[in-house]
Amino acid sequence: MNKDEYIEEARRLIAHAVEIMTPEQVGQWEGVGAWQEFEPEQTPDYEKLKEGYAELDKIVHNLTVGMQAALIDAHHNGDKSGMMWIYNALEGPGNLPDINDKWSCDANDYWLAHKTDPMGPCEVCGKPSGIMSGGHVACCREHLDAAKQQMRIDEAL
Ligand SMILES: [Zn+2]
Numbered sequence: 001m002n003k004d005e006y007i008e009e010a011r012r013l014i015a016h017a018v019e020i021m022t023p024e025q026v027g028q029w030e031g032v033g034a035w036q037e038f039e040p041e042q043t044p045d046y047e048k049l050k051e052g053y054a055e056l057d058k059i060v061h062n063l064t065v066g067m068q069a070a071l072i073d074a075h076h077n078g079d080k081s082g083m084m085w086i087y088n089a090l091e092g093p094g095n096l097p098d099i100n101d102k103w104s105c106d107a108n109d110y111w112l113a114h115k116t117d118p119m120g121p122c123e124v125c126g127k128p129s130g131i132m133s134g135g136h137v138a139c140c141r142e143h144l145d146a147a148k149q150q151m152r153i154d155e156a157l
Contacts, residue, residue, distance in 0.1 A: 010049055013056050063089070103128060112139075123147040 066089050074082025090096050103109040112118060112128035119129035122139035124146050129137035131144055136151070138144035 010052050014052055109139075123150075 066085060070082045070085035072082075073085055087096070097104060097110065101110065101114075103113040108130070109128050112130050119132055119137040121127065121137075122129050122143050123136055124143035125139060127139040129139055131138055131141065133144055134148060136144055136147040138147055
């Protein structure tokens, strides 16, 4: 990763982290303030970049350990107890999912629609895509094949 890519990736990761954190969490995160004042074009300060990455690494680590703790709790005390870890982690910063969301009827569709860098709608049915091949995106293998077949028909005409 070259310097510009490194800076761009750090900016993207921090912007996303700030987006999902509460104002209180952002206030507690010293790396954010340091990063927001940082002008890489004027002062390439790799120490601040490293601080920003270190803070992001802590966030990812704690989210991972929280999910591990949820599974451990579910193993010992049942699924409902384990899910409380997930609920509490989302509820605190106001990230509980909207049950009326267009894709909330199916967990996988919700994931594909709301994860970072979604692939976009299936070319056949419009559901969130989970597979990509030959420049086509689709929700399933059947629709991917249909999209490719349609392209061959369109090209033949
Ligand atoms: Zn589809």
